[in-house]
Amino acid sequence: MKSVWLVFRLSWRNLWRQPRRSLLTASAIAVGLALCMSTLALQDGMFDEMYEILVRRQIGDIQVHHERYPQHRVLQDTIPQLEEVEHAIGQVRGVEASSTRVLGYALLGYENEAIGGQLIGIRPSDENAITKFQDAALTQFPDDTLQSGEIWLGAHLAKRLHAHLQREIIVVTQAANGAISSQIFVVTGLIKLGSTFDRTQAYITLADAQALFGLSGGAHEIAIVLRERESIDTIMSSLRALNERGFLSIQPWFQINPTAAKLIGLRETAAWLIAAIVFGVAALGVLNTMLMAVLERTRELGVLSALGMRPLEISALILTEALWMSIVGSCLGLVLGGALDLYLVVYGIDFGKGTELSFGGVTFDPILHGAIHLSNVFIPLWVVLLTSILASIWPAVRAATLEPIEAIFKH
């Protein structure tokens, strides 16, 4: 035990025998860590927004349907025992919000234009928890709730129909029993969600949709949003327990939109790439410094060996020196990185007003903000410490395998 403590004290003092060199290497590690942290923060900011727009606001984290609905999307395949399912979902901890929707196709007509579109029947306040209408460039009149007899059109759809606010639109469709069903709706909102919604979809109230499609209290989809994205596996299991008889289809967002999943998965790959580059460079720095240190202390190490210090202890000495250096560097790096991260989160990087940043079908805000996920701080930290130790293995082995006599008399 005593020798362990000795190794630590000794290596710490050794470090400061060459203060400038040690600080330089530590700074290299610090800068590497700080850059890694800030790049990851920026990247996370982008991917978080992508997730928000592509996934959470459209699909939600989890969706529940009638078992057969996802493949064929048949109007008559409504969720069985809807009220019980809704209630059960509300009871699951970790669910932030859920919205029940009726989905159906209809012909929308205004004056002489008629266009096919998808109607989404919603309870406005429930849906707002998921789709966040206030962020959606919504133009409304006269007020901001969707009521019976009213319709909110995707902005582009409205353009195609040549319809404006306060216009009346006829909606014609085939009800669940095959009968032709039609109703007039007043346009009280135009929405831009930044997705395909705008061209093809429109909102009406859930009750109106049920009446129009002849669904007597049925609905097709429940979209669920979780408090924490990461808890999705646990929540999925809780929900599956509800589905003992297998009448429901419960899908996580990545099953519903695998393309978005792949896109967002790029984040992992990119993160590891950045980390690899940064720490590869830092590792080289550590290697260089430690190798030099061993070289210039060959005689001294020979003496230690002759005095009875075991090879393991000698290599431990070198490794611990490297460890101390990276600890110092990490502390500096955390401070620097933390400052950068904070700046990115609060101020972000402004790509210029009016620039439309587009990636993967999502249009971003021109000011990109960072997002701090703790894993993006701790993982680089452990990687730094690990790479430093790994980089100093070679010098440590060199030091441990010196022949004392040779070391003393030939150097």
Add this chain to the structure above:
Amino acid sequence: MRHFRRQVLFELSVFTLLAGAFSPRAAPSSPSPEELLDQVDDLYRSQSSQATLQMTIVTERYQRSLTLESTTKGEENSLVRILKPEKEAGIATLRVGKNLWNYLPNVDRTMRVPIGMMSSSWMGSHFSHDDVVRESRFADDYELRFLESTSGQSASEYVIEAVPRPASPVVWGKVIIRIAENRLPIEAQFFDEKNRRVRTITWQNPRSEGGRIIPTTMRLEPADKPGQFTEIKIVHIEFDVPIPDQTFTLRALR
């Protein structure tokens, strides 16, 4: 009487039927395919007509039965109105030439059927809007030839293969028609360009109506949905009745 100059004659053949042409007429003993199909095409021609029809639709998800009233004048004008069930009563489809409008009484609006919607179902049946408007004539738009009858129905039946001519505005790759000895159609099978059967139309229950002997039941079955069909029965039809032109205007719909 109503002219439907299209091979949809087969498909909406309920609208006019030409029987008188067959039975008493001294037809040549070995008719050409053109003659036979001309007679079938003309099955539903008249200067005007008024009919009451029963349309039954059976799909995987629902079954419906509609009572319709149909009015036609010349080749280009027709009006079909739903009489029953009450929820849909008053819904009408007006055709003038190649244009089609639907009228919906509970919103009191007419909606033109846009080109993009022409292939969608008419009144929820297995017929499309396109079927209602399409005009073609077998003798003009197809190359015809006789085939051997394979149905075991014996040689008293005519089987004709119709392949569209290159320039014809026809969607089918091929049509095979079976006609009975009495010149009334029995069945027509429609194939796409890849020679897959798409739909089959059968005619049954020949009866005297409006002064002609015509098949009064016509059934359309889609090939890819076994068990589903749309069947139209002629309850009553009169030919060459006087019908004012104004009937075929949007105003008159309301």
